Amino acid sequence: xxxxxxxxxxxxxAFGLASTPELAWDWPLAPPRVAATFGTFAKxxxxxGLALASDGAPVRAADDGELSFIxxxxxxxxxxxxxxxxxxxVEQDKGLAVLYSHLAAGSMSSFLRKPRSGDVLGSSxxxxxxxxxxxxxxxxxxxxxxxxxxxxxxxxxxxDKPPVIRSLALSSADKVYVLGAATSLPQGTYTIAADxxxxxxxxWGTGSLAPYGIRLSIDGTEAARDRFDVARGTGGKLLLFGxxxxxxxxxxxxxxxxxxxxxxxxxxxxxxxxxxxxxEGNKRSSTWTFVVE
Amino acid sequence: xxxxxxxRFAAAGIxxxxxxxxxxxxxxxxxxxxxxxxxTRSLSQAPSAPAARKAQTEAPIPFRLGESYGYFxxxxxLLFAAPQGYGVALAADAFAPYDRLSEGFAIESPExxxxxxxxxxxxxxxxxxxxxxxxxxxxxxxxxxxxxxVAWTYRFSSPATSFDASPAVxxxxxxxxxxxxxxxxxxxxxxxAPGGSRIAGVYGVAVSPDGLLVAAVTGxxxxxxxxxxxxSTAYRVAYHRYLxxxxxxxxxxxxxxxxxxxxxxxxSGVGVYDRATRSESVIPVPTAFKLGLAARDGRLxxxxxxxxxxxxxxxxxxxxxxxxxxxxxxxQAFVEARGDSLFLxxxxxxxxxxxxxx
Numbered sequence: 001x002x003x004x005x006x007x008x009x010x011x012x013x014a015f016g017l018a019s020t021p022e023l024a025w026d027w028p029l030a031p032p033r034v035a036a037t038f039g040t041f042a043k044x045x046x047x048x049g050l051a052l053a054s055d056g057a058p059v060r061a062a063d064d065g066e067l068s069f070i071x072x073x074x075x076x077x078x079x080x081x082x083x084x085x086x087x088x089x090v091e092q093d094k095g096l097a098v099l100y101s102h103l104a105a106g107s108m109s110s111f112l113r114k115p116r117s118g119d120v121l122g123s124s125x126x127x128x129x130x131x132x133x134x135x136x137x138x139x140x141x142x143x144x145x146x147x148x149x150x151x152x153x154x155x156x157x158x159x160d161k162p163p164v165i166r167s168l169a170l171s172s173a174d175k176v177y178v179l180g181a182a183t184s185l186p187q188g189t190y191t192i193a194a195d196x197x198x199x200x201x202x203x204w205g206t207g208s209l210a211p212y213g214i215r216l217s218i219d220g221t222e223a224a225r226d227r228f229d230v231a232r233g234t235g236g237k238l239l240l241f242g243x244x245x246x247x248x249x250x251x252x253x254x255x256x257x258x259x260x261x262x263x264x265x266x267x268x269x270x271x272x273x274x275x276x277x278x279x280e281g282n283k284r285s286s287t288w289t290f291v292v293e
Numbered sequence: 294x295x296x297x298x299x300x301r302f303a304a305a306g307i308x309x310x311x312x313x314x315x316x317x318x319x320x321x322x323x324x325x326x327x328x329x330x331x332x333t334r335s336l337s338q339a340p341s342a343p344a345a346r347k348a349q350t351e352a353p354i355p356f357r358l359g360e361s362y363g364y365f366x367x368x369x370x371l372l373f374a375a376p377q378g379y380g381v382a383l384a385a386d387a388f389a390p391y392d393r394l395s396e397g398f399a400i401e402s403p404e405x406x407x408x409x410x411x412x413x414x415x416x417x418x419x420x421x422x423x424x425x426x427x428x429x430x431x432x433x434x435x436x437x438x439x440x441x442x443v444a445w446t447y448r449f450s451s452p453a454t455s456f457d458a459s460p461a462v463x464x465x466x467x468x469x470x471x472x473x474x475x476x477x478x479x480x481x482x483x484x485x486a487p488g489g490s491r492i493a494g495v496y497g498v499a500v501s502p503d504g505l506l507v508a509a510v511t512g513x514x515x516x517x518x519x520x521x522x523x524x525s526t527a528y529r530v531a532y533h534r535y536l537x538x539x540x541x542x543x544x545x546x547x548x549x550x551x552x553x554x555x556x557x558x559x560x561s562g563v564g565v566y567d568r569a570t571r572s573e574s575v576i577p578v579p580t581a582f583k584l585g586l587a588a589r590d591g592r593l594x595x596x597x598x599x600x601x602x603x604x605x606x607x608x609x610x611x612x613x614x615x616x617x618x619x620x621x622x623x624x625q626a627f628v629e630a631r632g633d634s635l636f637l638x639x640x641x642x643x644x645x646x647x648x649x650x651x
Contacts, residue, residue, distance in 0.1 A: 043396065043414050045430045068492050068513055069454060069468060070542050075357075077545040077558075077582070078497065080456040081380055081416035083431040087452075089468055091492055097468065099452070110542070129394060129415065129429035136430075140451055142469060142493065233432060233450040236481065248448075 024155045025062035026117055028100060028137050029054045029124060032157065035134055035203035038149035039210030039228035039240065041256075042131070046238060046248040047210075048147040048231045049099070049138030050154075053203035054124035059100055059135055061115040062154070065090040068097065073105040073127040084136075085128025088121055095142040102130040132204030146232035146242075151212070151279035159200070162282035163211035165274055166195040169257055170265075176255065179272070179288040187292045189264045192216060192223075193257035196276045208256075215275040216260045224261045265292045324650035326608065326616045328635065331645040332369040336361055339371035343405035346372075352385045353403045358638040359625035362388070364403040365643055367631060372403050384419035391416055400424065400441060409441025420458040421502075423477075427453070434465065436479060445479030455497050455543050461504035466495025472509050472521075474500075474528065483528045487511045487519045497546035499555060506568065508555050510536065510544055518557065520566065532571050537561070547585030549594070554611075556584040556594065563596060565611060574612035578605070586630040588648055595635060597628045606637065608648070617648075 029052045036042060036051035069089040073082045086108055087101035104125030115121060126133045139148045151157075168179045170190035177185045194216070197208035216224040231240045231248070239245025253259050260274075270292060275285040336358070343364075353364040353372055362381050363374035375390075382389040387408055391398045397412040411417070413435055415426040424437040431452035438444040455466035462482060464474045470493025474483030486493060490512025498509045507528060508520045515535045522531035538544075538560050546557040555566040562577040563584060576594065583597035588608065593616065598605040604626040608617035627638030633648045 043429065045428050045433065048430065048432070066492070067541060068494055069496075071454070075380070076455065076543045078455040078457055078543060079418055079420060080453060080543075081382075081418050081427050083416055083427050083429050084452055089494075097451075099468070113541075126393075128431075131394065140469060145450055145469065233448045236447040236479065238433075238448040 025153050026060060027154055028052065028059050028062050028121075029057055029135060030060075032154075033134075033203050034157070034198075034200055034209070035132055036136075036206050037198055037200075037209045037212075037228070038147075038151065039231075040202075040206060040208070041210075041252055042206045046231070046240070046251075047136070048238070049136050050150045051130075051132075051134060051136045051204070051206070052124075053132055053134040055133050056104060056123050056125065058120040059103060059122050059124050061090060061117055061119045061121055062098060062137075063092050063117045064115070065092040065098065066114050067091075067112060070108060070110050072108070082127070083129045085130065086122065086125065087128075090115060090121070096148070097140040097142055099136070099138040099140065101136045101138070102126060102128050103135060130204075131206055134203070141230075144230070144232070145234070146230045149212070149229045149279070152229060156280050159278060159280050159282060161199040162284035163196055163198050163276040163278050165276055165284055165286045166197070167257070168192070168194050168272060168274055168286070168288055169253075169255065171253060171255075179290055182290065184291040184293050185265070187264075187266050189262060191253065191259050192218075192261050192263060192272065193253045193255070193259045194274045194276075195255075195257045196274065198278055211276045212279040213275075213277045214258060214260060215277075217273040217275075218261075218263060219271055220273075223263065226258075226260065267292050327649055327651050328617065328619065328646040329649050331634075331647055333645075334365065334369055334371050334643045336363070336371070336374040336641045336643065339363060339374035341373060341375055343373045343401065343403055345405045354629050354631070354636060355383045355385055355388065355403070356627050356629070356636075356638055356643065357381075357383060358627045358643075359640070364388075365636070367634065367636075367645070369645060371643070380416060382417035382419045382424070384422070384424075386422070387419065387424070389417045389419075389424075400437075409437070409439075411437060411441040413437070413443055418456070420456070420463070421460050423458055423460070423463065425458075425463065434463075434475075436463075436475075436477075447473075447475055447479050447481070449473060454495055455509075455546075457498050457500045457547065459500045459502050459504040462500050462507070464498045464500045464507050464509075466498040466509055466511075468494060470494050470511060472498060472507065472511075474507055482523075482526075483507060483521070485521065485528065487517070487530075487533070489517060489533075490515055496540050496542070497544040497557065499546045499548050499557075501548045501552040501555075501568070502550060503552055506531075506548070506552070506555070508546065508548075508557075508566070510538070510540070510546060510557060513539065513541065516540065518564070518566070520555065532566070534573070536564075545582055545584045549585055549587045549591060551587065551591045553591060554587075554594070556581075556596075558584070563594075563609075565594070567611070576607070576609045576613050576615070578607050578609075578615075581607075583628050586628065588630045588635065589633055593648070595628060595630045597626055599626075606635070 084101040103122035107122035451469040491514040520532040586595035
């Protein structure tokens with residue numbers, strides 16, 4: 001799948017910035033305890049930011065900016081409930097708007113118009129619809145109209161464990177073949193789906209965390225390459241992985257695996273390789289070989 | 294002698310002209326408008342849960358006062374007053390309490406009947422006879438069908454900051470500055486980013502009851518009022534003006550029930566946009582937090598203003614004449630209008646007062 005030009009450029013710039021400590025953004029909560037990564041499926045939504053766990057610690061501005069919206073938990077003047085709880089939006093350079101949500105109710109200062117990097121925006125909390133205590137940190141690219149994975153902009157996490165690959169399954173309309181347990185299957189069209197995850201323990205019990213990238217090769221040829229770097233809401237749907245995008249509602253199978261591709265398998269021996277990586281570059285690969293009868 | 298006769302004649306003429314002026318051109322003083330209390334009810338005397346009763350022809354009035362919510366009738370029957378818990382969606386015909394981590398809720402009628410059980414994840418909110426659920430990330434909305442099942446779901450480009458609905462159109466203002474209007478089938482009939490400001494954003498949105506107008510206060514540096522009108526099939530900007538405001542929070546904005554006037558919060562008072570004349574005026578009332586009410590066949594705007602423990606009930610005639618201004622000492626206040634009757638909530642009490650001319 002293609003990655004849109006701006007997202008690619010932004011990703012390159014972001015990686016460059018993040019790898020240069022004096023230019024990178026600061027973590028809004030330190031030390032960072034990741035509760036959900038970009039692309040993680042949580043109840044009712046796909047996380048389009050980074051959930052960070054914390055019990056009441058000060059939430060600091062990741063970079064210099066200008067506050068453009070502040071909302072306290074409660075029913076808004078328009079009658080809209082506050083699912084994001086208490087949250088602020090800070091405008092930063094390059095058309096990026098940064099959301100800090102689920103802050104402790106009443107902890108935000110509405111007088112802080114132009115926060116500098118490191119200024120306290122409020123306290124981490126559990127306001128609004130959030131499974132634990134902490135914040136959800138989101139970066140919206142106004143020019144591209146898309147969410148950007150904050151891990152591209154923040155200093156790298158010190159993680160040396162690569163993502164895990166639990167299983168690969170091929171499913172048709174009526175049957176699911178988990179490779180390994182199944183070594184042969186009838187010919188036909190299958191959805192190839194992988195159970196992969198970031199190895200970090202989810203701090204809130206939200207379920208497996210999404211890795212950064214997944215690559216699928218069939219008989220040595222790349223069949224899919226998905227990176228959780230951008231997501232955009234368009235036409236009433238949330239699309240992941242840039243242009244043309246994958247509908248977030250269709251990314252996961254009923255069994256909770258990531259649906260990577262659909263292929264017709266004809267008689268013979270086939271080899272499938274799945275590679276996963278995290279945002280820090282740690283990688284893992286697994287290969288399955290099976291016979292189509 | 295002749296000189297004296299002329300003077301007398303002139304004096305008589307002046308007196309006659311004066312009398313004629315008072316008779317012909319006299320302008321009667323306007324009658325004073327007063328509030329006549331009809332009843333007072335204490336919330337502490339109300340049942341804490343809805344009791345089964347037959348649905349009445351006259352819809353009960355919902356109220357939200359501090360941590361309590363409930364319903365009362367115009368004749369002073371308090372159906373119930375319950376503690377709010379985390380949240381409650383409230384409308385004239387139904388309510389739905391919900392938890393912070395809501396993964397489902399029941400929709401109940403004010404008469405105590407369970408209308409539907411909903412399994413959608415998120416927070417319910419009701420408007421104009423429509424029932425919605427806001428997704429946990431505030432960037433998606435679903436509309437519920439009559440049985441409580443999800444009729445459609447729409448994902449926004451960014452979280453919603455504001456909302457309003459008519460029976461035909463539900464409009465959402467978003468963090469990224471877009472205004473999205475959705476029809477009853479969840480199709481976008483409006484998706485527009487007004488622009489024209491250094492920073493995009495939507496701070497309030499309103500839909501006229503007929504769904505033909507969508508208004509919004511948008512952007513920062515400079516902030517502006519934008520009114521869009523539906524012409525044939527698409528909404529086009531019909532009016533816009535840069536404002537002196539610099540709000541960085543959601544504001545109060547809404548159309549009156551007859552759709553004639555748009556009211557919106559502004560630093561100098563309540564801004565009023567007249568749909569027919571496309572003109573604006575300001576009622577100089579600070580910090581208004583209940584707008585969109587009208588009494589006396591729409592001729593009188595009813596506002597609740599003030600902050601802290603001092604509130605003001607203001608009735609105003611356009612363009613800017615305050616005909617009633619009552620100070621109320623209350624931590625929590627609520628107002629609703631029906632015809633010439635005002636229903637005022639003051640902390641733990643509900644009061645009906647009728648507007649009379651004297």
